[in-house]
Amino acid sequence: MNFEILCTQVQELAREVGRFIYDERLKFTAEDIIHKGKADMVTYVDKTAEKTIVAALRELLPESGFIAEEGTAQDNGEKYRWVIDPLDGTTNYIHGISPFCVSIALMEDQEIIMGVVYEISLNEMFYAWKGSKAYLNGKEIHVSKASSTADSLIATGFPYYDFSKLDNYLKAMNFFMRNSHGMRRLGSAAADMAYVAAGRFEGFYEHALHSWDVAAGIIILKQAGGKVCDFSGGENYLFGGEMIACNANYFDEFYSIVNKHLG
Missing domain, CATH: 3.30.540.10 (Fructose-1,6-Bisphosphatase, subunit A, domain 1)
Structure with a gap:
């Protein structure tokens, strides 16, 4: 093929x-x-x-x-x-x-x-x-080269049916709002993933996702030099409903923050 x-x-x-x-x-x-x-x-x-x-x-x-x-x-x-x-x-x-x-x-x-x-x-x-x-x-x-929250623009999505993590979600948002370039919520996980791949965002996280929201974005991001995982650092991100997507330089720090609040 x-x-x-x-x-x-x-x-x-x-x-x-x-x-x-x-x-x-x-x-x-x-x-x-x-x-x-x-x-x-x-x-x-x-x-x-x-x-x-x-x-x-x-x-x-x-x-x-x-x-x-x-x-x-x-x-x-x-x-x-x-x-x-x-x-x-x-x-x-x-x-x-x-x-x-x-x-x-x-x-x-x-x-x-x-x-x-x-x-x-x-x-x-x-x-x-x-x-x-x-x-x-x-x-x-390519993904961006930023390596810290202080140099990053963060994307997320708001849950629209599963509100079980809402309080912790707000805590994570509070941290990123205070310590990063800012946060954006576009309303399309596919766009979020593609924009991380293109270096427009440094990181993206969301829960209550479906496989069709992120599947195409996953390979685009990986081939652009990015990394993905679920909120616990594992590989259950396609069908598990959780996504952390980030450039390679910032990935460890970004994961640790999201995991602290939502893992």
């Missing part, structure tokens, strides 16, 4: 779906929004985008399985599985703000071997595959 060619095809698909998502923003109304939870929403745009992605990926890689947010296709233990979030940042999208992304990753058994994150509003395509560099619109990207 030629990962580079396949990744190029996936980028073209992400861009095509991104155009559909962008164009539909001015067409749907409040009646088109389905509430899966108080702050967990979906629209026909998410579902249609996912169906389009699944159909195209089946053509590119027959007999592959799918882990997809909107459940339009299933994972039946196939060797190759696509991990898809057709619209990461749906709440942003509904409210007409950025970022919102198409996120597509490919796994071989338990290893992520390709990732594409397309930030639609800025027309930014982040991507990497096994053995490659990480890229943004054709140019190589």
